[in-house]
Amino acid sequence: LLKQESPELLQLIEDLEVKLMELKDELHPLLQMVRNGTIPQGRGSRYLQNYCANISFYLLLKSRRLPVHSHPVIERLVAYRTIINDLAVVDQRLSSQVRALLKSYYDQKERKPRREKKFAVFLPLEVKRTKPQRAPALANG
Numbered sequence: 001l002l003k004q005e006s007p008e009l010l011q012l013i014e015d016l017e018v019k020l021m022e023l024k025d026e027l028h029p030l031l032q033m034v035r036n037g038t039i040p041q042g043r044g045s046r047y048l049q050n051y052c053a054n055i056s057f058y059l060l061l062k063s064r065r066l067p068v069h070s071h072p073v074i075e076r077l078v079a080y081r082t083i084i085n086d087l088a089v090v091d092q093r094l095s096s097q098v099r100a101l102l103k104s105y106y107d108q109k110e111r112k113p114r115r116e117k118k119f120a121v122f123l124p125l126e127v128k129r130t131k132p133q134r135a136p137a138l139a140n141g
Contacts (some may be wrong), residue, residue: 029105051080
């Protein structure tokens with residue numbers, strides 16, 4: 001039934017999983033290096049984030065059982081997929097440089113002491129709790 005109603009859905013879910021892993025494992029560290037000035041800023045990560053956002057939006061429409069065949073998100077997804085396929089050659093040429101940058105990032109990350117963030121939602125003991133103040137009443141006017 002799923003293949004009959006939405007043959008593209010399974011491929012898009014697989015694409016989303018792959019691209020989200022790429023965002024987490026590769027692009028997030030590269031963005032950290034951009035923020036700290038190690039490498040210059042680029043558009044590739046924003047492009048991939050937008051692609052994943054469009055897939056997520058498509059999945060949202062499908063989960064609400066809304067028709068998607070004529071929706072503009074389909075055209076966007078096709079355009080993104082085409083460009084990603086076209087850029088595969090460039091990606092291969094840069095892969096050794098990207099791997100070297102990622103290795104450097106993860107090596108530095110391992111050297112830094114890790115802080116335990118298990119219960120970060122709890123307030124530290126030295127923080128004093130204050131009673132919330134009431135908002136002033138609004139005058140009718």
